Amino acid sequence: MKTRPLGNSGLDLPILSFGASSLGAEFRSITLEEAMQSTRTALDHGMNFIDTSPFYGRGMSEIMLGLGLQGVPRDSYLLGSKLGRYSDKHFDFSPKRVEESVHVSLQRLKTDHLDVLLLHDVEFVPLPQIWEETIQALIKVKEQGKVRAIGFSCYPLKTFHTVLDHIEDEIDCVLGYNRYTLQNTSFETDLLPRLQAKGIGAINAGPFSARLLTNAPLPEWLKEPEEVKAAARAAAKLCADNGVDIAELALQFACAHQGITTTVAGSANPKNIKKWAEWLAKPIDQSLLAQVQTIFEPVKNLGHNEGLPENN
Numbered sequence: 001m002k003t004r005p006l007g008n009s010g011l012d013l014p015i016l017s018f019g020a021s022s023l024g025a026e027f028r029s030i031t032l033e034e035a036m037q038s039t040r041t042a043l044d045h046g047m048n049f050i051d052t053s054p055f056y057g058r059g060m061s062e063i064m065l066g067l068g069l070q071g072v073p074r075d076s077y078l079l080g081s082k083l084g085r086y087s088d089k090h091f092d093f094s095p096k097r098v099e100e101s102v103h104v105s106l107q108r109l110k111t112d113h114l115d116v117l118l119l120h121d122v123e124f125v126p127l128p129q130i131w132e133e134t135i136q137a138l139i140k141v142k143e144q145g146k147v148r149a150i151g152f153s154c155y156p157l158k159t160f161h162t163v164l165d166h167i168e169d170e171i172d173c174v175l176g177y178n179r180y181t182l183q184n185t186s187f188e189t190d191l192l193p194r195l196q197a198k199g200i201g202a203i204n205a206g207p208f209s210a211r212l213l214t215n216a217p218l219p220e221w222l223k224e225p226e227e228v229k230a231a232a233r234a235a236a237k238l239c240a241d242n243g244v245d246i247a248e249l250a251l252q253f254a255c256a257h258q259g260i261t262t263t264v265a266g267s268a269n270p271k272n273i274k275k276w277a278e279w280l281a282k283p284i285d286q287s288l289l290a291q292v293q294t295i296f297e298p299v300k301n302l303g304h305n306e307g308l309p310e311n312n
């Protein structure tokens, strides 16, 4: 697996990483066996950066990973977790919780350090807290050697820029999701130049836009507008008519961007994870990509609001 540097952090991440929200049953119920096999399959195929959070399955994802990674040499993979988001409605970015949350994540993951630690979905809280107190607590955890790179994740571009205005000299990376895909490339156009100018690593999660760009049934919680879903169905049909799974094109497209350190894809199905590695080894079908992009043109970069209204 090719790697790219995570900004100036000193970490090199694989261009395709394994996202473990599916191990917290965020899309469908899963078995322990599926979780264990998925983790091992990802590692066996070079996806040796794993992204998780205490939010995913309310602890279940970290616990599953702790079990799945047992016996795997710690220096053979990189681990990222998050803090501050604990349920759909429960957020806590207080300094005290930062320390406690890292402690709990390390226990669940059965390790003494995280490679990446992100403030999870900061758009759900009044933002000044992030630069007035949370960031200092995060830096302290880094100085203690419990984490190597720090940053934050969110969905609204406005939130990215507001938070960066205050802490861009303090952080190593950010994570955006569903914003560098066949349908939405706003992560590249509206954020990447600023990140690159500061040496901040860019993590792109959700190449399938939470199943929108697959043939799997959509989760009920997916907020994308109906016209986006209709365009995705049309694009999937065109791909199928050409003998291609739209997920293949989606994955190849996301991973190809040289300025994005890594793309984080999620699954609890070892067969799907194995397919990703096979797809990455193949060149993208440029002609099919152009036709799919034409279908998405009328809904390009259309997304949804997330978090507090004022943060969108």
Ligand SMILES: NC(=O)c1ccc[n+]([C@@H]2O[C@H](COP(=O)([O-])OP(=O)(O)OC[C@H]3O[C@@H](n4cnc5c(N)ncnc54)[C@H](OP(=O)(O)O)[C@@H]3O)[C@@H](O)[C@H]2O)c1
Binding pocket: 018, 019, 020, 021, 022, 027, 051, 052, 120, 121, 153, 154, 175, 177, 205, 206, 207, 208, 209, 210, 211, 214, 215, 216, 247, 264, 265, 266, 267, 268, 269, 272, 273, 275
């Ligand atoms: N705010 C944040 O920090 C944030 C937000 C979003 C995502 N993330 C991270 O990024 C990771 C990826 O995002 P995501 O899991 O939301 O979305 P995603 O990777 O775009 O899609 C995952 C879903 O796609 C399905 N899938 C994967 N490959 C498939 C294939 N070949 N055919 C059909 N279906 C397929 C999986 O189902 P199966 O299990 O059945 O394969 C899973 O339900 C997350 O796990 C998380 O680590 C972070």
